[in-house]
Amino acid sequence: MTEAPDSWDHAWLCLQLLALDPMGLGGITLRARTSPIRDACLTGLPDTGLPVRRLHPNITDSELYDTMDVGATLAEGTPVLRRGLFSAPALLLLTMAERCPADLAAKLALALDAPGSAGLIALDEGAEEDERVPPALSERLAFFVDLTGLRMPSLTPPGLQDAAALRDALGHVTATPDDMRMLTHAAARLGVDSLRAPLLALHAAKAHACLYGRGSVAQEDLETGAALVLAHRATILPLPDEEPAETPPDQPPPEHPNPSPSAGDEDRLIDAVRVMLPDGLLPQATSRRAGAAGMGAGDKRNARQRGRPLASRPGRRDGRSRVDLIATLRAAAPWQTLRRTPGRKITVLPSDIHLKRFETRTERVLIFLVDASGSAAHARLNEAKGAVEHLLARAYASRDRVALIGFRNQEAEVLLPPNRSLLLAKRRLSALPGGGATPLAHGLQSGAEMAWRAQKQGLTPTLVLLTDGRANVALDGDQNRQRAMLDAEHMADFLRVAQVQALVLDTAIRPQKPLIKLANRMGATHIALPRASSAGMSQAIETAVMA
Amino acid sequence: MTRAFPFSAIVGQDQMKLAMILTAIDPKLGGVLVFGDRGTGKSTAVRSLAALLPEIEAVRGCPVNSPSIAQRPEWADVPDDAPLVTRPTPVVDLPLGATEDRVTGALDIERALVSGEKAFQPGLLAQANRGYLYIDEVNLLEDHIVDLLLDVAQSGENVVEREGLSIRHPARFVLVGSGNPEEGELRPQLLDRFGLSVEVRSPDDVEERVEVVQRRDAYETNPNRFLKKWDRADKEVRTAILTARDALDSIKVRKAELRKCAELCIALGADGLRGELTLLRGCRALAGYEGAAAITREHISRIAPLALTHRLRRDPMDEAGSGVRVSRVVEEVLG
Numbered sequence: 001m002t003e004a005p006d007s008w009d010h011a012w013l014c015l016q017l018l019a020l021d022p023m024g025l026g027g028i029t030l031r032a033r034t035s036p037i038r039d040a041c042l043t044g045l046p047d048t049g050l051p052v053r054r055l056h057p058n059i060t061d062s063e064l065y066d067t068m069d070v071g072a073t074l075a076e077g078t079p080v081l082r083r084g085l086f087s088a089p090a091l092l093l094l095t096m097a098e099r100c101p102a103d104l105a106a107k108l109a110l111a112l113d114a115p116g117s118a119g120l121i122a123l124d125e126g127a128e129e130d131e132r133v134p135p136a137l138s139e140r141l142a143f144f145v146d147l148t149g150l151r152m153p154s155l156t157p158p159g160l161q162d163a164a165a166l167r168d169a170l171g172h173v174t175a176t177p178d179d180m181r182m183l184t185h186a187a188a189r190l191g192v193d194s195l196r197a198p199l200l201a202l203h204a205a206k207a208h209a210c211l212y213g214r215g216s217v218a219q220e221d222l223e224t225g226a227a228l229v230l231a232h233r234a235t236i237l238p239l240p241d242e243e244p245a246e247t248p249p250d251q252p253p254p255e256h257p258n259p260s261p262s263a264g265d266e267d268r269l270i271d272a273v274r275v276m277l278p279d280g281l282l283p284q285a286t287s288r289r290a291g292a293a294g295m296g297a298g299d300k301r302n303a304r305q306r307g308r309p310l311a312s313r314p315g316r317r318d319g320r321s322r323v324d325l326i327a328t329l330r331a332a333a334p335w336q337t338l339r340r341t342p343g344r345k346i347t348v349l350p351s352d353i354h355l356k357r358f359e360t361r362t363e364r365v366l367i368f369l370v371d372a373s374g375s376a377a378h379a380r381l382n383e384a385k386g387a388v389e390h391l392l393a394r395a396y397a398s399r400d401r402v403a404l405i406g407f408r409n410q411e412a413e414v415l416l417p418p419n420r421s422l423l424l425a426k427r428r429l430s431a432l433p434g435g436g437a438t439p440l441a442h443g444l445q446s447g448a449e450m451a452w453r454a455q456k457q458g459l460t461p462t463l464v465l466l467t468d469g470r471a472n473v474a475l476d477g478d479q480n481r482q483r484a485m486l487d488a489e490h491m492a493d494f495l496r497v498a499q500v501q502a503l504v505l506d507t508a509i510r511p512q513k514p515l516i517k518l519a520n521r522m523g524a525t526h527i528a529l530p531r532a533s534s535a536g537m538s539q540a541i542e543t544a545v546m547a
Numbered sequence: 548m549t550r551a552f553p554f555s556a557i558v559g560q561d562q563m564k565l566a567m568i569l570t571a572i573d574p575k576l577g578g579v580l581v582f583g584d585r586g587t588g589k590s591t592a593v594r595s596l597a598a599l600l601p602e603i604e605a606v607r608g609c610p611v612n613s614p615s616i617a618q619r620p621e622w623a624d625v626p627d628d629a630p631l632v633t634r635p636t637p638v639v640d641l642p643l644g645a646t647e648d649r650v651t652g653a654l655d656i657e658r659a660l661v662s663g664e665k666a667f668q669p670g671l672l673a674q675a676n677r678g679y680l681y682i683d684e685v686n687l688l689e690d691h692i693v694d695l696l697l698d699v700a701q702s703g704e705n706v707v708e709r710e711g712l713s714i715r716h717p718a719r720f721v722l723v724g725s726g727n728p729e730e731g732e733l734r735p736q737l738l739d740r741f742g743l744s745v746e747v748r749s750p751d752d753v754e755e756r757v758e759v760v761q762r763r764d765a766y767e768t769n770p771n772r773f774l775k776k777w778d779r780a781d782k783e784v785r786t787a788i789l790t791a792r793d794a795l796d797s798i799k800v801r802k803a804e805l806r807k808c809a810e811l812c813i814a815l816g817a818d819g820l821r822g823e824l825t826l827l828r829g830c831r832a833l834a835g836y837e838g839a840a841a842i843t844r845e846h847i848s849r850i851a852p853l854a855l856t857h858r859l860r861r862d863p864m865d866e867a868g869s870g871v872r873v874s875r876v877v878e879e880v881l882g
Contacts, residue, residue: 024767061646073657102687103644110642110683113590115770136684171768177761184757193749194586198760217836321657322648325710345662421729 006151007146011041014143014228017207019046019160020170022091022119024203025142026112029097029133031124032147038123041147042093044157048120049167050091057099059085062317064107071316071350086111091119097133100127112140142200144232170210175202175217186226186269189526191236201229223272231273312354327354330365365401365459366391367416369447371507372408372431373438381434384466384507388429391464392422401459404428404449407443409436410477414446418454437479440471441487448491451500462501465524468508469515485514492522503527552680552766554595555780556773557588558759559750565833566743566853567596568784571719572791572832576825577742578722580685580733582856587747593638593681596723599781600636601789603677607632610669611676611716620716622667637678639671639720643687651691651699654710667714672705675720686733687723691774693737696722700740742825744826744857746870791835798834799841800827807847807881814876817858827852844881851877 018025032038061067065084072080085092094100094108111118122133122139132138160166180202187198205225209217268367312324314331332352339347368388372381394400403424404416415428443465451461474483495502502524506515511528519526557564581589605612606619607629613619616629641650652670659665672682680696682688688696699705705718722741726733738744750756763882765830766773805827812822829850830842852873859872 041760073661079657079661087706101644102684103642106643106684110640115767135585175764177757180760180764181757184760185753188753188756191731193584195756195759195763196586197586198756201765202760202764210819317656322646325654325656325659419730423732506774 007150010228011145011147012044012157013090013208013224014145015041015045016158016160016211017204017228018119018121018143019048020207020210021203022048022050023089025119025200025207027120027122027141028143028145029124029138029141030145030147031126033125033127035147037147037150037152040153041145042121042188044153044159046157046160048091048119049164050089052093053085053090054093054095055085055280056095057097057101057104059104073162074348075349086117089117091121094120094122095125097122097124097137100134100137102134102136104137109136109140112137123484125142125273139194139196142204142229148204166210169213169215170207173206173210173215173217175206179205179217179222182222182266182269183226185266186231186273189236189266190230190234190273191269191368192230192233194233197230201225204229219268222508223269226269227272234273246279246465254319286494311354314351315353315355316350317353317355321355321357324354324356328352356488363401363459365403365454365461367403367405367418367447367450367454367461367463368429369412369443369463369465369467370404370406370432371438371440371443371465372406372432372434372436373468374408374435375468375470376437381507384505385429385432387505389426389464390465392468396443403454405443405446406432407439407446410439410442410473412442412446414450418450418459436474438467438471439473439484440467441467441475441484441491442473443467444488444491444495448495448498448500451495452498455498455500460501462503463495464503464505466505466507467515469506469512469518470508471514485518488518489521492518496521496523499523550774551594551598552591552763553774553781554592554778555784556762556766556777557592557595558589558762559755560592560747563589563592563745563854564745566745567592567723568788568836569597569743569829569832569850569853570723571600571788572836573795573828574719574721576721576828576832577740578724580741580744581723581725581739581747582728582744583725583747584749584760585727587749589747590683593679593723593725596679597635597638599788600638600679601785601792602633603636604633605677606629611673611718612637612678613717614677618717620714622714622716623669637674637676639675639678639680641671641680641682643684643690645671645692647691647695648777650695651705651707652714653707654712665711667707667712669716670705672699672718672720673716676716676718678720679723680720681723682725683769684726684730685737686726686728686730690734693734697736697740738857739819739821741857743829743838743853745853746856787836790838791832794835794838795831798831798839800831801841804830804842804844804847807844811847811851811877811880812855814880815855815859815873817855819858822855822858826850830852846875848881 014028018028030038030041032041050313055063062082062228063084064086066087067082067084069080069082080229092108092111100108108118108120112120120137122132122137122141124133126132128272138144139226168323180198183201183205184198187201192198201222202225204219205221208224209215209221213222214221312327315321317323328348329346329352331354332346332348336346336491339349340349368391370381370384370388401420402416402422403414403418404425406413406415415432416425419425447463447465451463454461471484471488472479472481474480475487478484502522504515504519504522504524504526506512506526506528508515508528511526554564554567562580563581566581566691570576581592582607583589583603603612604614606614606616606625609619609625609629610623611620612634613623615631616625616627619625619629647653648670650670650672652668652673655664655666655668658668699718700720700722703719705716707714724733724741762773802874808823808826809829812820812826813821816824826847827842830846833846833850834842852870856870856873
């Protein structure tokens with residue numbers, strides 16, 4: 001990045017504003033891996049007037065809420081309460097926020113919504129594009145700071161002079177209805193649907209005004225607020241010389257009698273946002289919106305609550321697993337003579353506690369790799385789509401997740417990250433155009449990547465490849481039939497080593513020898529699709545996949 | 548703790564507000580499902596509903612809010628002379644990832660281990676008895692919790708048979724769920740449990756959006772003044788709900804309208820008879836709310852989308868929303 005100093009200014013400003021109004025602004029998403037740079041950034045956070053508490057994605061309920069401290073309770077013989085993180089207002093620091101499971105996100109969101117209870121700094125350490133903070137959280141956090149590619153700051157962070165006095169003054173900063181109107185208009189023009197965004201921008205503007213000792217919000221504050229809050233949420237960027245009335249294509253033109261208060265001022269807001277958008281960020285922002293569902297459903301099913309019972313194990317009570325009372329008492333029984341204390345019938349020590357364990361099968365994710373090249377389109381792309389749809393319906397019944405990757409021309413594209421929403425899958429699938437060359441190796445590569453990531457999350461991936469096997473683009477983009485097939489075979493080897501269950505559906509008119517060979521190398525089942533309706537086709541697949 | 552955002556101050560979202568008012572009038576309607584994008588005021592509406600609901604009378608200290616001493620569960624630690632107190636209708640949050648123990652209640656492990664007593668620790672279902680159970684992101688709820696809720700919602704009774712406990716207590720509650728459909732679907736069985744369903748989206752009109760931001764800001768800067776300002780409107784709604792409750796039994800349902808309800812459900816191919824029943828109940832509540840003496844066709848056409856949209860036998864892959872189908876058929880049958 002060329003504007004490194006600016007980015008640090010941006011980060012410092014966000015932190016200053018957050019320190020002024022941690023509750024109103026919700027917090028910050030800080031995207032950076034663990035590094036001295038991130039630490040340097042965090043030390044720049046001025047005193048917020050709140051205690052900072054760290055939490056991690058696997059934090060248990062007993063640490064979040066007030067609960068009985070079992071260890072102390074058993075030792076004392078009287079109930080001992082342990083205070084949870086949510087029991088007092090605090091600034092929460094969530095590490096590895098991109099791995100935050102849906103249930104924790106929901107609990108944190110609830111805490112953020114409750115007035116005056118918490119602010120959150122989500123440390124997003126995601127390395128991959130699709131590793132993101134759950135949208136339920138990022139939606140509630142005002143700022144987004146990306147430290148990727150920054151060098152260590154050369155200057156010391158500005159800090160806050162007299163933070164407490166400023167915070168007092170913040171309550172008296174006023175904003176006119178026109179200010180709010182302007183922010184709301186700007187948000188609408190930038191394609192930000194959620195109404196939380198303009199509110200957060202308003203809070204940011206107020207905090208900024210307060211920072212500069214103003215008693216009411218000025219144009220400059222609005223610009224800063226819009227830039228800091230709306231920029232990373234934008235999904236549409238109005239063109240610079242466009243008429244304000246006809247900006248977002250799907251937005252009806254404002255029909256109120258007095259059009260936006262001062263169109264010129266509003267444009268300056270949009271411009272302020274535009275400055276904040278480095279090249280290439282907007283598509284990312286857009287795809288983030290589209291893929292927002294990617295992190296959707298809960299993570300790996302914990303085998304602590306249901307499934308086939310296994311033998312209990314000694315362990316600490318963490319609020320998630322269940323105590324096996326019988327096993328606990330059995331463990332305590334031999335010691336009763338030794339432990340006998342007057343006045344207590346039975347003495348159980350924390351070390352006696354046994355937890356129940358269950359075994360469940362991990363969830364499956366079906367990754368569809370669809371060849372949309374010209375040759376395949378000519379063969380039976382539509383029938384293949386029909387078959388996939390049929391499989392999707394089956395996946396719905398068995399609560400599998402589905403992902404969709406299409407490949408054509410020079411590249412493979414993830415059309416849908418692993419997800420439970422079949423509606424999305426179907427929409428993306430039917431929107432998949434056909435035509436172009438066949439980059440089979442690319443397709444296999446991104447399929448393998450996704451499978452690998454799914455395995456890391458504790459899911460069981462199954463790859464379903466639909467192609468006619470006429471690979472003609474090598475991994476380096478060269479249109480060379482032989483090298484293309486060679487690359488594809490390499491990827492197949494990789495998949496076999498990774499032990500990914502796979503299925504190859506041959507959509508060509510006649511079964512293709514090279515494809516059979518490829519399937520063998522992948523350790524996959526090869527099925528030549530019968531020339532039939534998509535229903536007949538899917539029946540053939542079903543017996544193979546669902547077996 | 549400041550009070551929640553006032554219900555009447557929510558801008559737009561009339562369908563959602565109507566659905567919530569209707570369930571408040573007739574809890575037997577069976578709850579509301581609100582599906583929509585983030586930041587459209589779903590949770591705000593539910594939380595503000597609590598302030599709107601009429602108070603209930605319950606035995607003091609009773610874990611399941613029993614209406615009289617005689618009805619308190621025998622396992623509850625409530626003295627025989629506990630007085631009746633009025634309290635707000637409970638609105639209980641069921642957080643995602645809540646354990647089964649937390650939902651149904653379980654053996655009180657602490658008491659069991661420390662004093663060797665076998666005591667029952669009531670869960671969220673007990674708390675929600677006679678009130679509301681709110682599940683945000685209901686579509687992400689784990690399957691085994693869903694099964695459990697279905698069972699309890701159907702029987703109105705929570706039965707705990709585990710760890711040597713055998714306990715039952717009434718658990719009659721109105722289920723309110725909200726979620727974002729892009730993140731996953733809801734199982735049809737659970738869908739069917741919700742009486743009414745609403746789809747909300749961000750207002751398209753910029754002025755309306757501005758109004759939302761302004762009101763929210765006013766609420767956050769000075770909650771007390773804002774609450775005072777809207778107190779009257781909220782009170783009016785509350786009175787209207789109470790009046791409608793009283794009027795519910797006296798509202799006339801004519802054969803002709805009943806026939807229309809049935810025709811509508813047949814034309815739509817809604818499964819089971821629950822559709823008709825909810826439609827009828829909803830119409831009656833609406834008529835009561837608006838002070839009408841009998842159900843009219845207009846009531847039916849207004850309630851039909853709320854009561855039937857989620858009941859159509861739906862191909863999981865069906866793209867066009869069922870909403871379109873419902874309004875078309877409503878027009879045909881009633882038109």
